[in-house]
Amino acid sequence: MNIDVVINLIYIVAVILFIAGLKMMSSPESARLGNFISSIGMLLSIIATLLYQQVVDYRWIIIGVVIGTILGGITAQVVAMTAMPEMVALFNGFGGLASLIVGWVGSFEAVISNFTALVILLTIIIGGVTFTGSVVAWAKLAEAMPGKPVLFKGQGLLNIVIFVVLIILGVFYYYDMGGLAWPVVTFTSLSLILGILLVIPIGGADMPVVISLLNSYSGLAACAAGFVIINNVLIVTGALVGASGIILTQIMCKAMNRSLANVLFSGFGGETQKGLQVSGDTKPIKIEDAFLILEAASSVVIVPGYGMAVARAQHAIRELGELLEKNGTEVRYAIHPVAGRMPGHMNVLLAEANVPYDQLVEMDNINPIMGSVDVGIVVGANDVVNPAAREQQGSPIYGMPIINVDQARTVFVIKRSMRSGFAGIDNPLFFKENTRMLFGDAKEVAQGLVAEFKRK
Amino acid sequence: MEAIYLTFILILSIFLGFELISKIPSTLHTALMSGSNAISGITIVGSILITGVKGTPFITILGLLAVIFATINVVGGYWVTDRMLKMYKKKGEGK
Numbered sequence: 118m119n120i121d122v123v124i125n126l127i128y129i130v131a132v133i134l135f136i137a138g139l140k141m142m143s144s145p146e147s148a149r150l151g152n153f154i155s156s157i158g159m160l161l162s163i164i165a166t167l168l169y170q171q172v173v174d175y176r177w178i179i180i181g182v183v184i185g186t187i188l189g190g191i192t193a194q195v196v197a198m199t200a201m202p203e204m205v206a207l208f209n210g211f212g213g214l215a216s217l218i219v220g221w222v223g224s225f226e227a228v229i230s231n232f233t234a235l236v237i238l239l240t241i242i243i244g245g246v247t248f249t250g251s252v253v254a255w256a257k258l259a260e261a262m263p264g265k266p267v268l269f270k271g272q273g274l275l276n277i278v279i280f281v282v283l284i285i286l287g288v289f290y291y292y293d294m295g296g297l298a299w300p301v302v303t304f305t306s307l308s309l310i311l312g313i314l315l316v317i318p319i320g321g322a323d324m325p326v327v328i329s330l331l332n333s334y335s336g337l338a339a340c341a342a343g344f345v346i347i348n349n350v351l352i353v354t355g356a357l358v359g360a361s362g363i364i365l366t367q368i369m370c371k372a373m374n375r376s377l378a379n380v381l382f383s384g385f386g387g388e389t390q391k392g393l394q395v396s397g398d399t400k401p402i403k404i405e406d407a408f409l410i411l412e413a414a415s416s417v418v419i420v421p422g423y424g425m426a427v428a429r430a431q432h433a434i435r436e437l438g439e440l441l442e443k444n445g446t447e448v449r450y451a452i453h454p455v456a457g458r459m460p461g462h463m464n465v466l467l468a469e470a471n472v473p474y475d476q477l478v479e480m481d482n483i484n485p486i487m488g489s490v491d492v493g494i495v496v497g498a499n500d501v502v503n504p505a506a507r508e509q510q511g512s513p514i515y516g517m518p519i520i521n522v523d524q525a526r527t528v529f530v531i532k533r534s535m536r537s538g539f540a541g542i543d544n545p546l547f548f549k550e551n552t553r554m555l556f557g558d559a560k561e562v563a564q565g566l567v568a569e570f571k572r573k
Numbered sequence: 574m575e576a577i578y579l580t581f582i583l584i585l586s587i588f589l590g591f592e593l594i595s596k597i598p599s600t601l602h603t604a605l606m607s608g609s610n611a612i613s614g615i616t617i618v619g620s621i622l623i624t625g626v627k628g629t630p631f632i633t634i635l636g637l638l639a640v641i642f643a644t645i646n647v648v649g650g651y652w653v654t655d656r657m658l659k660m661y662k663k664k665g666e667g668k
Binding site: 135136138139140142143144145146148149151152153155156158159162163166167169171172173174175177178180181182184185186188189190192193194196198201204205208209211212214215216218219221222225232328329332335336338339340342343344345346347348349350351352353354355356357358359360361362363364365368452454459460461462464465468469471473474475476477479 | 575576579582583586587588589590591593594595596597598599600601602603604605606607608609610611612613614615616617618619620621622623624625626627628632633635636637638639640641642643644645646647648649650651652653654655656657658659660661662663664665
């Protein structure tokens with residue numbers, strides 16, 4: 118049998134494994150096995166590729182794989198669960214960079230068809246934006262740079278100018294067909310700059326959207342690279358990832374009631390919104406008094422947000438939840454789709470703290486029963502529980518689906534200070550009749566409540 | 574002709590991807606993201622091809638870099654996803 122046929126047959130098996138693996142990701146019971154199966158698919162793709170007859174020199178491949186495995190493996194093993202969003206962003210960026218290089222090397226060929234020229238340009242621009250965009254996302258999440266939107270005068274104009282130049286260079290290259298090196302080099306550099314410019318105006322709380330979108334781009338970059346080197350497995354697999362990333366992006370946008378364009382270009386959260394001021398007095402409560410209410414409660418819903426991740430309070434919260442359960446209270450965790458800095462961020466943190474996933478309830482399932490809940494505890498969440506989204510027409514977040522924690526009989530808000538949330542919008546929840554503020558670090562407050570339970 | 578055939582594959586894959594993902598519960602969104610992120614490291618296939626083919630030293634160096642970055646994406650991505658999923662437990666399961 119022809120070796121190319123063998124290779125493509127193995128590719129087909131690999132793609133089946135990728136699809137099966139992704140399918141198994143739809144249930145927590147099978148997800149881990151699904152991930153393993155998908156990694157076997159990857160291994161098969163690599164082995165099959167090594168069989169190509171034109172692959173004659175294995176030395177550099179082996180060196181590259183060994184270095185990459187060591188670096189990737191060590192980082193993946195040591196990274197803290199709280200640092201997961203930035204890690205995923207960085208890995209993602211590296212994938213984009215690899216695709217960019219594949220596309221660029223494709224342009225070195227002496228004879229290039231029009232179609233190839235087109236896909237080379239696509240690979241470079243998508244790969245470039247994925248790489249630098251992911252690096253900026255990483256820097257924002259790791260707080261290596263400010264998480265606030267970076268806005269400057271003429272930003273939109275600059276983006277448009279770069280885009281137009283990219284198109285001109287692209288057209289030039291398309292008709293020149295690789296006779297000159299500089300159009301591609303300039304095109305590559307501008308793509309890299311574009312990635313930076315596209316992500317800096319996006320604020321920290323919008324990162325779930327950005328990360329999903331960049332994830333999708335890295336798939337599309339791989340897909341485009343597949344067209345450059347005419348490789349089926351790259352095209353199919355890249356497209357799968359591209360599609361999955363787009364779906365996630367859509368889910369995230371819907372959870373914020375904003376269009377993708379609004380998330381990407383509006384610089385949301387850049388400045389404090391004026392106008393709808395909320396006034397009134399907050400009612401602070403002491404830990405001992407909060408304990409007495411919790412002890413008498415028959416149902417408690419905990420609503421975590423990014424603040425829980427910052428305070429690393431997930432373990433203390435889980436302990437509190439367990440003590441409440443021992444006390445006969447029904448404990449549930451209500452998770453907003455965009456709570457945190459990446460899709461599913463809260464779920465990962467709570468899983469790390471050993472909270473069983475069947476105790477986690479999605480927003481749409483918890484809201485109808487919120488009225489019958491005795492105590493809602495908000496841990497470091499703000500915008501996702503802001504009733505202004507429901508009540509104040511004209512509020513920037515009006516219309517965004519929220520967890521209606523304010524409908525619980527009593528609401529405790531664990532909060533460090535009275536600063537407004539990421540969106541810079543006052544939160545009427547803090548001033549409601551049934552709201553009590555537990556000021557302090559989320560972890561310390563939770564530990565304080567735990568201590569009260571233990572003293573009993 | 575080849576371009577049309579490849580585009581055909583592309584369209585089908587995109588639809589398949591939409592179908593596969595739309596039913597995933599939000600609990601697993603992070604795992605899905607980092608898992609599919611690892612899969613996007615498939616670009617390692619392209620990186621291997623440009624590195625192993627007889628080319629100029631410049632191309633080989635670029636290929637080596639591509640292989641390193643793609644491998645980090647693949648190994649790191651799968652590993653981190655596994656670490657994450659290992660933690661997901663049902664009520665009553667051992668700790």
